[in-house]
Amino acid sequence: MALQTIADGSATKILVENDLRISIVILAGGRATRMQGQDKGLVLFRGQPLVMNLYQQIASLSDDILINANRNQTAYQQLLPTCRIVSDHWPDFKGPLAGIHSALVHAQHDYVLIIPCDLSLLLKDCIAQFWQAIKKKNTKVAYARFNQQALYPFCLVHCSVRASLEQAIANGQYAVRHWLFEQQAAVAEFATDNILPLNLNTAKDVALAEQCYASEISIFSDHFDSGAKQ
Numbered sequence: 078m079a080l081q082t083i084a085d086g087s088a089t090k091i092l093v094e095n096d097l098r099i100s101i102v103i104l105a106g107g108r109a110t111r112m113q114g115q116d117k118g119l120v121l122f123r124g125q126p127l128v129m130n131l132y133q134q135i136a137s138l139s140d141d142i143l144i145n146a147n148r149n150q151t152a153y154q155q156l157l158p159t160c161r162i163v164s165d166h167w168p169d170f171k172g173p174l175a176g177i178h179s180a181l182v183h184a185q186h187d188y189v190l191i192i193p194c195d196l197s198l199l200l201k202d203c204i205a206q207f208w209q210a211i212k213k214k215n216t217k218v219a220y221a222r223f224n225q226q227a228l229y230p231f232c233l234v235h236c237s238v239r240a241s242l243e244q245a246i247a248n249g250q251y252a253v254r255h256w257l258f259e260q261q262a263a264v265a266e267f268a269t270d271n272i273l274p275l276n277l278n279t280a281k282d283v284a285l286a287e288q289c290y291a292s293e294i295s296i297f298s299d300h301f302d303s304g305a306k307q
Contacts, residue, residue, distance in 0.1 A: 102176070143162070176230075210265040216262060218235065
């Protein structure tokens with residue numbers, strides 16, 4: 078089966094049609110406690126680090142790609158020399174909300190596509206779905222939901238919401254979902270027929286995904302292959 082990725086044409090089409098330029102950040106700044114503390118973005122999957130799998134799918138979509146990393150920054154820069162490596166502005170691993178904040182601080186474009194590093198393959202139409210959800214609700218943020226299961230850090234965010242995000246973190250609010258609800262975020266709905274967990278949080282998840290790819294099993298429907306939830 079030829080697995081389709083975000084860069085198979087549909088994403089480029091929506092960008093061109095709407096004269097939309099986006100920055101993209103891969104979130105790889107967490108503790109990864111369920112991965113025995115390994116730096117999750119550097120965990121090998123299909124023969125290369127998870128972050129590289131994602132980068133290869135998004136490289137053609139933006140001239141501004143960032144990696145949010147709070148350790149091994151030199152390793153990330155050597156692995157992806159064309160990307161900017163940005164760290165959280167808050168110490169002690171405050172979570173994905175801090176990573177999103179860092180992306181909004183450093184992004185060159187108004188909209189930022191936020192991608193958790195434990196996604197294995199991206200939806201071919203996710204940018205279009207996010208954009209349509211934002212326009213329909215007339216808001217600045219949209220996040221993904223699969224089979225009624227929210228994947229909050231997988232989202233499209235306008236940089237104008239940065240101040241509210243800074244305030245949330247300053248107030249000790251670190252849950253992505255709470256901040257999204259405060260922003261009246263739109264929801265991009267997707268239906269999948271997956272047989273894997275929506276995120277590759279553990280070594281067991283990665284091993285199972287490797288087995289499926291090796292067996293050329295159709296893991297999900299033809300537009301989705303893995304995800305991340307927080």
